[in-house]
Amino acid sequence: MLTSVAALIVLAGLYSVHMMEEHGHIITGMNNQIVWGIPHVFAIFMIVAASGVLNVSSIGSVFNKPAYKARAPLAGLLSLAMLAGGLTVLMLDLGRPDRIIVAATNYNLTSVFAWNVLLYSAMFAAVVVYLWTMMEARMQPWSKHAGFVVFIWRFALTTGTGVIFSFLVARQAYGSAILPPMFIVISFAWGLAVFHIVQSAIYQWNGKMLDEYVQKRMKNLLGVFVVAALYFVVVYHLTNLYFARQVEFERFILADGGIYPLLFWAGYVVLGNLLPLLLIYLPGWGKTQHVAVASAMVILGGFAFLYVFIIGGQAFPLSIFPGFEVKSSFGDGVIGLYSPSLPEVLLGFGGVGIAFLITAVGIRVLNFVPREIPKKAL
Amino acid sequence: MSEINVQRRQFLKMSMGVAAVSIAPGIFLFDMAHGKADANKVRWGMLIETANCAEGCNDCVTACNTENGLSDGVSSTDSQWIRKIEIKDISTGRETSLPMMCQHCEHPPCVDVCPTGASFKRADGIVLVDKHLCIGCRYCMMACPYKARSFVHEPLQNQNPDVPRGRGTVESCTMCVHRIDQGQQPACAVACPNKSILFGNLNDPDSEIATRIRTVASAQVRADLGLNPGVRYQGL
DSSP: OHHHHHHHHHHHHHHHHHHHHHHOGGGSSOOSSSOSOHHHHHHHHHHHHHHHTTHHHHHHHTSOOHHHHTTHHHHHHHHHHHHHHHHHHHHHTSSOGGGHHHHHHOOOTTOHHHHHHHHHHHHHHHHHHHHHHHHSGGGGGGHHHHHHHHHHHHHHHHHHHHHHHHTOOSSTTOOOTTHHHHHHHHHHHHHHHHHHHHHHHHHHHTTOOOOHHHHHHHHHHHHHHHHHHHHHHHHHHHHHHHSHHHHHHHHIIIIISTHHHHIIIIIIIIIIIIHHHHHHHSTTOOOHHHHHHHHHHHHHHHHHHHIIIIIIHHHSOOOSSTTEEEEETTOTTSOOOOOOOHHHHHHHHHHHHHHHHHHHHHHHHSOOSOOOOOGGGO | OOHHHHHHHHHHHHHHHHHHHHHHHHHHHHHHHTOOTTGGGOOEEEEEEGGGOOTTOOHHHHHHHHHHTOOOOOSTTSOOSEEEEEEEETTTOOEEEEEEEOOOOSSOHHHHHOSSSOEEEOTTSOEEEOTTTOOOOOHHHHHOTTOOOEEOOSOOOSOOTTSOOOTTSEEOOOTTHHHHTTTOOOHHHHHOTTOOEEEEETTOTTSHHHHHHHHSOEEOTTGGGOOOOSEEEEOO
């Protein structure tokens, strides 16, 4: 039932792509000021979470924790699924998706995007090999090595994602060296949140109960990641607030900017951080269902964060003439307007649908469900 | 000398001849695409005299739109290769009007970030987009500190054959490269009624533009970024 809903969503996404091909990006909300929109929010969320979910594998294979080792194959599958979903959205949002072969054959080595094409492809390959070493008995001696390669590579991958923004000198929201580490820590939180939800769903559908010890460890880990991610976001904004030239931008994002401060405070800080932390740590709470709700909140908070970061960051006008009031026919000096249109939202959800389908089919066909190891053995 | 050796020499001579003949047109075409052969001595640039640039005058914009087949539209999804900006110094209240377009940087961020190499800089300093390589990712638009680039949001009609454009690709001021390569001036410079846009070779010490920038104070926009734009402004 859910699978057919997901398939329908994917179809709707593909239809949107067809419409965007037919009419051009004019049918999206994107324009010459807000050049990246909702598709990029979905794509970057999925790519970042795809890297973070592998933490579950790394804790198992690199740091030798058996509870996580049992979950490593599922984490690997989720990573592949989200990477595929995210990259599909990113690719189909291109102005000329038909030229993807050009992107695959022409590399400008100074371009972070070109690096990312290599980082993403290699990540895909590395995770496939890692899954193979885990699921094929003969290959198991290599599993630790493959796990280590994946561990290193995903740091490079998320650094690459952060660097897309941190190498931009033009816009005030970006161009900061804190962004790559911030994205890495954020990826831990989002990836684990996705893992929690999928794990709860699998256990629920199979009528299984999650081992109490494992449940407790994993929910505490989620709490730690959420706090760590929030720490980086706070430092990022504090640094900006300290620089006089950045104060106007921060006022826009945190106070005056309409939808952006609302999404930042209500969506990211409260829904994405404070409430999940209460659900996880409040005495008497922190049960499986609480953690599942907390994880859903972390994910929604993540989308709110990316909307503010990507779209809010572009909506604030470029500082071409610092110290001057500016006006023109091209939106200089004014806040960029953006309202996402149905096709681009469907394209984003289409990517989520692809990730869901890959996960659902993978779990059905292959042995990805965690095999519980008795508590005593841990 | 043995017969085999003679044959080998002949073979080598012939191969070199064949190689030269086959590479030559490629080199010629490469030169065509990357500026003229002596282009490394040329750096095209502009000096804009803001004192003469009249507020409300839009002649450079209109000329650009006509020359390059742009629609004249000013919605947020329309291409604008050149625009008039009115600026007012917040602390002194002094107002200035000026045209803003691609600044044809020596170190263009758009070229650095372009994944496919579609954004490129010719040997004569003109920054262009190869419409066959551009995949429409818009990363260059994120990277440009001058907001100089536009994305073609809709299918195009009635294009100027000299200035090919493409839906789903990014574009910007070409400094009227098709005119420059025929020895003409960019359309905006020709159209300005006050002769506020001076076009020329920055690297030729005897050119008018080089003489002027040597003798009058001029500035680059966002010079702090260190991109060394080819467009300079007088009276900013």
